[in-house]
Amino acid sequence: MVIKILKEEKSLYIRWQLSKVAIPLSDIVEVLEDDTYGGNEKSAIRIGFPYGNTDRLIIKTKTETYILYTSTGGLKEEILSYVNN
Template sequence: MSGIKIEQLNDNLVISWLLSKIEIPISEIVEVTLDDTYGGEEKTAIRIGTPYGETDRVVIHTHSNTYILFTTNGVSIKNKISSFMND
């Protein structure tokens, strides 16, 4: 199973997982945090990845949505997204 891939394309954060691709304008991102709950606290969040077998959850809060990424390298993904926000 392939993992979640994060990249910056112009002014967008691009999240790729399996055959899905989600683009989020970086200017819309309010906060990026780690979540230690199993399925994420926000019930209406958009979930990316498989919750079972993954140890980390990265939560991306935007002005309109919340995204939860299920991954094994949460700190790395969080830092990468934060660096895109600071550019």
């Protein structure tokens, strides 16, 4: 199952399977790639299957950290373009 990223008004929506997570764009502090398997932050919200995917993307907000397990290329750039606009 593919993780889908959508921008609606002032929020970033992450859809995966039956879940939909809304993150206000103004709350996003940092978007970066992670080279560790499970991420360093134990309390992070993990989205996607950790096995079988090549990329780990971290979205840090003012209150939470999200780890996206995906093989979709260009996802980081897409999220950054939403944040910067």
